Amino acid sequence: MSPVFPMLTVLTMFYYICLRRRARTATRGEMMNSHRTIESNSRTSSLNAEVVQYAKEVVDFSSHYGSENSMSYTMRNLAGVPNVFPSSGDFTQTAVFRTYGTWWDQCPSASLPFKRTPPNFQSQDYVELTFEQQVYPTAVHVLETYHPGAVIRILACSANPYSPNPPTEVRWEILWSERPTKLNASQARQFKPCIKQINFPTNLIRLEVNSSLLDYYTELDAVVLHGVKDKPVLSLKTSLIDMNDIDDDAYEEKDGCGMDNLNKKFSSAVLREGPNNGYFDKLPYELIQLILNHLTLPDLCRLAQTCKLLSQHCCDPLQYIHLNLQPYWAKLDDTSLEFLQSRCTLVQWLNLSWTGNRGFISVAGFSRFLKVCGSELVRLELSCSHFLNETCLEVISEMCPNLQALNLSSCDKLPPQAFNHIAKLCSLKRLVLYRTKVEQTALLSILNFCSELQHLSLGSCVMIEDYDVIASMIGAKCKKLRTLDLWRSNRSVCDTDIEELACNCTRLQQLDILGTRMVSPASLRKLLESCKDLSLLDVSFCSQIDNRAVLELNASFPKVFIKKSFTQ
Numbered sequence: 001m002s003p004v005f006p007m008l009t010v011l012t013m014f015y016y017i018c019l020r021r022r023a024r025t026a027t028r029g030e031m032m033n034s035h036r037t038i039e040s041n042s043r044t045s046s047l048n049a050e051v052v053q054y055a056k057e058v059v060d061f062s063s064h065y066g067s068e069n070s071m072s073y074t075m076r077n078l079a080g081v082p083n084v085f086p087s088s089g090d091f092t093q094t095a096v097f098r099t100y101g102t103w104w105d106q107c108p109s110a111s112l113p114f115k116r117t118p119p120n121f122q123s124q125d126y127v128e129l130t131f132e133q134q135v136y137p138t139a140v141h142v143l144e145t146y147h148p149g150a151v152i153r154i155l156a157c158s159a160n161p162y163s164p165n166p167p168t169e170v171r172w173e174i175l176w177s178e179r180p181t182k183l184n185a186s187q188a189r190q191f192k193p194c195i196k197q198i199n200f201p202t203n204l205i206r207l208e209v210n211s212s213l214l215d216y217y218t219e220l221d222a223v224v225l226h227g228v229k230d231k232p233v234l235s236l237k238t239s240l241i242d243m244n245d246i247d248d249d250a251y252e253e254k255d256g257c258g259m260d261n262l263n264k265k266f267s268s269a270v271l272r273e274g275p276n277n278g279y280f281d282k283l284p285y286e287l288i289q290l291i292l293n294h295l296t297l298p299d300l301c302r303l304a305q306t307c308k309l310l311s312q313h314c315c316d317p318l319q320y321i322h323l324n325l326q327p328y329w330a331k332l333d334d335t336s337l338e339f340l341q342s343r344c345t346l347v348q349w350l351n352l353s354w355t356g357n358r359g360f361i362s363v364a365g366f367s368r369f370l371k372v373c374g375s376e377l378v379r380l381e382l383s384c385s386h387f388l389n390e391t392c393l394e395v396i397s398e399m400c401p402n403l404q405a406l407n408l409s410s411c412d413k414l415p416p417q418a419f420n421h422i423a424k425l426c427s428l429k430r431l432v433l434y435r436t437k438v439e440q441t442a443l444l445s446i447l448n449f450c451s452e453l454q455h456l457s458l459g460s461c462v463m464i465e466d467y468d469v470i471a472s473m474i475g476a477k478c479k480k481l482r483t484l485d486l487w488r489s490n491r492s493v494c495d496t497d498i499e500e501l502a503c504n505c506t507r508l509q510q511l512d513i514l515g516t517r518m519v520s521p522a523s524l525r526k527l528l529e530s531c532k533d534l535s536l537l538d539v540s541f542c543s544q545i546d547n548r549a550v551l552e553l554n555a556s557f558p559k560v561f562i563k564k565s566f567t568q
Contacts, residue, residue: 048230050138055079055129055223058095059161059204060357062125062384062410065096065217067488067515068435068462075127082222085143088188094145094219097125098487100211103561107536108509109455109483111379111405111430114324114351118296121327122180123153123208126354126384130161134201135227137175142191142207146219149183151191153208155330158200159358170358172206172330173198182213188221197232281309288313297328317346326381329354334365344373353383353407361387367395374399383409383432390418397424405430409457412436416463423449430455434485439463440470447473454480459487459512471497475504483510487538495523502530512538521549528557540565 058075066074072092077083083093104110140154158171175195205225211218292313295303304314313319320343325332332355344350350373355361366387370377377400382388388411396403403425408414409432419442422431428450433443434457443464447453456478464470467489474481484501486493493516501508502523508531513519519542528534537560539545550564 048228048232050226050228051133051135052224052226053131053133053135054081055205055225056132057130059128059130060384060386061127062354063098063435065098068460078127078129078220078223080222082143084145084188085190085221086188088145088186090146090217091219094221095127096217096219097150097209097211099124100147100150100214100217102212105212107483109457109485111407114326114349115293115322116296117324118298118327120177120179122210124210124212126206126208128157128204128206129223131203131205131225133229134160134203135225135229136201136232137195137198137205137225137227138232139192139224139226140175140195140205141224141226143188143221143224144191144218145188145221147183147186147214147216148189148191148218149181150209150211150214150218151207152180152210153177153206154193154195155206155208156198156202157204157206157358158202159204161204166359170360171200173200180210180213186216199231201227201229201231285313289316289318292319297323297325315343317343320344320347322349323347324349324351325355326351326353329357332356333360334362337361337365337369341369341372344369346376347373348376349379350377351381352385353381353409354385356385356387359387361385363387363389363391366392370395370399375401377403379403379405379430381405381407382411383407385411386413388414388418390415390421393418393421397421400425402427404428407432408436409434410436416442419443420445422446426450426452428453432457433461434459434487436461437463440465443470444473447477451477452480453478455483456481457483457485457487458489459485461489464489465492467493467497471500475500479504480507481505482507482533484508485510485512486514486516487512488515492518494518495520498523498527502527506530507533509533510536512536513542514538514540515542517543520544521553524549524553525556528553528560534560536561536563538563 055078057079061075064073064075066072071077073094073096075095077093078095084091137156142151144151154175154177155172156175158169158173159167173196175198176193178193203225205223207220207223209218288310292300292303300314300319304311320340323340323344328336332352352361356366374396380396380400380403388408393414396406404427406422406425406428407430412435414436416437416439419433419436419438422428422442423445426449428446429452431446431450431453432455438458438461440463443458443461447470456474458464458470467486471493474484484505493513495518498513498519501511508527511527511534519539521544524537524539524545528537534557539550539562542564545564547564550562553560554562
């Protein structure tokens, strides 16, 4: 080949790059000028006055530090005008999520993470707030009073919770998002992110948080929604976007996290017979499967459209052994489950947390999916899945005989009688019932038949009355128990219960008794002496356990992390 051709290729590429940069600069300049013009027009227009309103009520949340029977540190404090702001510090009148830092993911009760979780989904908790009037949002301000920086996503919903008629379509749009960042200051601030404008009015705002980089609990005081009643000019204008400005994360969001087009992509017409794939056809089937294991679910959907060979690989049930659908909660519906159904016959780990709310998933759709895909299930995550009812738990107990881990955290709409069906899952090793309405009778039945339990969370289960009976049953039946969460469950937990655990649950590695009043240092010493593997003991807000008692226990048992608020 003549040496002229490589030189022409280089020159052509250089000329192309120069043109792209010039176009990119010009496009950005046009966008900036357009934005300035629209902002100028909006300032001079008095017809579309801005509406400023505080949250009317909190309608849903994933966790909070406070008790279900109190207002201290609960999400309900986000409703209304500020209670504390602009003051800084730790105040009980604020909203506080249950965890902070990385200890939560490193403690003995932590579950293993799901594979194929998109890197741009890092939300750990959420809270949803309603406002009096529907507006086109122009700003969302979050008043943070202590250790700010946890909010990483703000979303708006098209549904009006106060409308008497159910909406025909429910849409969620991301107004703002950012990866978790660590702030050096712990003082109060008014967080005012630059939000995206949307083309529908809203009075339902959702905050998603990640507290993993914080040194202590973040505290929120109020949320302010700014907006206009009439559709702003900017939302009608189509902005020019340079493809160089779109990164992978933005593409995921623009594509609705991939789930909006999931049905189309998986049910697209049969690929036409094309040319052979060269040496790629000679790769072992297992090697291609291994490569595809690194793709997220939306990428798998896209790749399935490229050729028949990759379509076959992308639809192989082996690609769906671990299926995490939580990142796509805003789009996942019955139709999505139906098209995934044939590919999930071998699924073992399934995460449907946060999904299905506001009619996205029906009881019938969930039941159909489990009847086809439940036989191999070992782990099922259903945190904050408010579509669940008694029928759903009955289907789980019948269709998932091999289930070992079940998470029903914050499924507070499940009726008490629904939990009786869990007793049929005799292979259970992990059961999370945090913030549920499970009652004593159902729990005793579960403990009696599920003797393989190793991890049990009863945090904020306020309908359980007598923990003496529960502790006796745990001691008699659940001798393999390793972690027990009694967080704010009931103040009736006493020394007798702790001594029961010390005698019968010697494999215990973690115990959380936050908020109890009748547990003394003497019973905790007996527990620490009996349970040699104990590594985490949370005694925050235990009135009989003061700082001096904690220091004495720490001195005697230095390998145990005894957690007490303000004495980290």
